[in-house]
Amino acid sequence: MFKQIIILLFLFLGNAISAQETSFIAPDYKAIQKEITNKKSSYYYPKLMDRLTKNDTLLTLDEFRHLYFGYFFQPKYNAYWKSPDEEKLIAFYNNDKLSTSDYDQIIQLINHSLSDFPFDLKQLNYLAYVYHLKGDETAAKTASFKFHNIMNVIFSSGDGKQCETGFHVLLVEHEYIMLRFFEIETKSQALTGNCNYFSLEKGRYKIDGIYFNIEKMLENERKSLR
Template identity: 70%
Template sequence: MLKQIIFLLIFCFGIQMNSQETGFTTPDYKAIEKEINDKNSKFFYPKLMERLTKNDTLLTHEEYRHLYLGYVFQPKYDAFWKSPDEEKLNALYNKEKLETSDYDEIIKLSNHSLSDFPFDLRQLNYLSYIYHLKGDEAASKIASFKFHSIMNVILSSGDGKKCETGFHVLLVEHEYVLLNLFELESKGQSLVKNCDYLSFEKGAYNVEGIYFNIEKMLENERKMLR
């Protein structure tokens, strides 16, 4: 039940987000790296991250774009990141019915996860819903704003129609968040050049599959294997 309700919330917001996007801009990682390392730039990464952690809702789309895509240049970036509280959170999410006593535990664990990786889309989505259940609408809107701002960055990074215009993501998990957003179910996954290609059942949708650009994930993997 919890998963169904959250999915409906995420899907409705997804339609609204998609309607706001009129095109995409392929990320220029060299330009992004230069900006986030320039102390005089409005995109200087430490300042942007400080605003993000302080729940600044005035962060613009371009600032979120530098935050999300610029994270690949941060020492903490790990393309295989998993929440340190994944097992505990999954046990709570898989419950048939949440008790009010579960809310605070989920909030604590989700925020701990986000302190380790601020772009944990799954936790931001759930956190928004749990705050809503608890009656804290201000906190719910902040988590929702972060989630949708990050999703807009991904959606504005490509169109997914071919590898050259694939959506840029930090984690494989983010690929499946996007699929869930538009109620799409993949039937296969394959590596095509520097892209993940998620294929669909033939005739199920208007497209045969979606491409995700994972070039920075692959670079990170090679770096970790050195």
């Protein structure tokens, strides 16, 4: 099902991914925190989040960077978050074919999930697909716009070739979304410093492995144990 859905979103992501192949910048978390807590800043977090929840398609990539990486500083952030509607959604997600009577229920469940965590890439992906099936292309493009920009934020944070330039993620599942997007099969996974390293079959890809920087996930985990 994931491969079928991702075909729809590739149209929105293709050009953006190419642009990230040669340039990236690691997030400056201190600078981001300063901006999102400044009520006079255009990046003030409550204002940005309000625009996101109201489906503002004028949000820029830089504003999405402050939204995504700025979420680490929000009280609700949980590195191991799971959707409160996960079991119900999995039942639909595992179906090869959906009936038209399922669409509204799925949309309601996903929007409820996104209200709890607005950066749920798996559900944004699925939401765009269901809206497309329903024939609501405007809503499908809005969901794809969010998916597109969150993915681009991750792509723009590194190149994944070493831990120092690993892709920055705030959720374990975001690592697997990226790997599945590129249809990359991994051999093993290991924690290396502040990174998750996924080794690949030698000779099959241009690189031997991919690094994801999970420093903020680890920091969040340490806080939860105090």
